[in-house]
Amino acid sequence: MNKDEFLKELDILLNNLPSDEKREILFDYEEHFSIGLKEGKTEEEIIENLGSPKFIAKQYNANYMVNQAESNPSASNIFRAVFAIIVLGFFNLVFVLGPFIGIIGLLIGLFGASIGITIAGISLFGGIATFSVFDPYISLPIALTSNAGGTIFLGIGLTSLGLIFFIGNCYLAKWLYILTIKYLKFNLKIIGR
Amino acid sequence: MNIQFKKGVLELCVLSILTRKDCYGYELVNDISKNIAISEGTIYPLLRRLTKEGLFSTYLKESQEGPPRKYYRLTKRGQEVKDELTNEWFAFVEGVNTIIRGNDE
Numbered sequence: 001m002n003k004d005e006f007l008k009e010l011d012i013l014l015n016n017l018p019s020d021e022k023r024e025i026l027f028d029y030e031e032h033f034s035i036g037l038k039e040g041k042t043e044e045e046i047i048e049n050l051g052s053p054k055f056i057a058k059q060y061n062a063n064y065m066v067n068q069a070e071s072n073p074s075a076s077n078i079f080r081a082v083f084a085i086i087v088l089g090f091f092n093l094v095f096v097l098g099p100f101i102g103i104i105g106l107l108i109g110l111f112g113a114s115i116g117i118t119i120a121g122i123s124l125f126g127g128i129a130t131f132s133v134f135d136p137y138i139s140l141p142i143a144l145t146s147n148a149g150g151t152i153f154l155g156i157g158l159t160s161l162g163l164i165f166f167i168g169n170c171y172l173a174k175w176l177y178i179l180t181i182k183y184l185k186f187n188l189k190i191i192g193r
Numbered sequence: 194m195n196i197q198f199k200k201g202v203l204e205l206c207v208l209s210i211l212t213r214k215d216c217y218g219y220e221l222v223n224d225i226s227k228n229i230a231i232s233e234g235t236i237y238p239l240l241r242r243l244t245k246e247g248l249f250s251t252y253l254k255e256s257q258e259g260p261p262r263k264y265y266r267l268t269k270r271g272q273e274v275k276d277e278l279t280n281e282w283f284a285f286v287e288g289v290n291t292i293i294r295g296n297d298e
Contacts, residue, residue: 024241025237025241027263028218028237028240028241028263029237031217031218031219031260031262031263032218032219032222032237034259034260035217035219035259035262036219038258038259049226049232049233050232050233050234051232051233051234051235052234055232055234056234056235056237056238059234059235059238060238060241063238063241063242063245067245188242189201189204
């Protein structure tokens with residue numbers, strides 16, 4: 001591989017980055033080559049010391065994706081950041097992907113539960129409120145219909161509980177997002193290949 | 194030396210060199226790889242990340258030969274991080290040394 005091939009491969013591998021950022025990075029390597037050549041090194045020697053474009057590009061990509069996920073929080077950005085960190089090395093596959101899947105599972109479970117409780121509350125409330133109309137078509141347990149007032153309050157209570165639970169989950173998700181970013185940054189710092 | 198370990202130390206090395214003088218990328222890479230076996234390609238991504246974190250500022254300066262070079266200068270924040278990392282490093286090394294020598298006293 002020579003200098004032009006190296007830079008061209010790096011250029012292609014950095015396609016996920018904005019073009020001005022990519023240009024700055026390539027500029028750094030062009031400078032590195034030009035100084036190295038002036039000091040009497042060959043292009044091959046310089047490339048050997050630099051390492052492969054793939055190895056280099058992975059690091060830029062991981063840095064960029066984590067920054068993106070931090071400044072523009074979104075589900076797709078955090079997935080990209082996690083993925084970019086994972087491809088840095090096997091260590092990350094275990095220590096990043098594992099906890100991340102755990103967190104996603106936890107959030108799905110909690111959000112599912114909160115939505116379930118909310119729906120249960122609404123159904124209870126709605127079922128009792130419209131019971132007189134739909135009486136011939138639906139059947140409700142006698143325990144609920146015998147004390148309609150109580151059941152309505154139960155419905156309202158459950159709905160509120162579900163909604164509060166849901167809002168709490170939103171805060172939890174936000175907090176976990178920030179925590180994940182911190183963990184990814186920590187990984188950027190200590191993990192090489 | 195283990196590569197996981199190296200990357201954290203690399204940050205301290207770059208910061209320490211820049212405490213003494215402003216450098217261009219090649220100079221930094223050279224100073225470090227003279228002393229530690231590293232894949233030089235790790236340093237530029239590191240420089241870029243630390244610049245974004247505000248530890249360095251960069252400027253272009255003319256060189257006698259060829260085009261202007263990009264120099265890195267430590268910011269106040271960079272200096273603080275360097276001091277912090279230096280303390281951590283010495284505490285760590287001291288701890289390891291104590292273990293290696295065997296704790297007599």
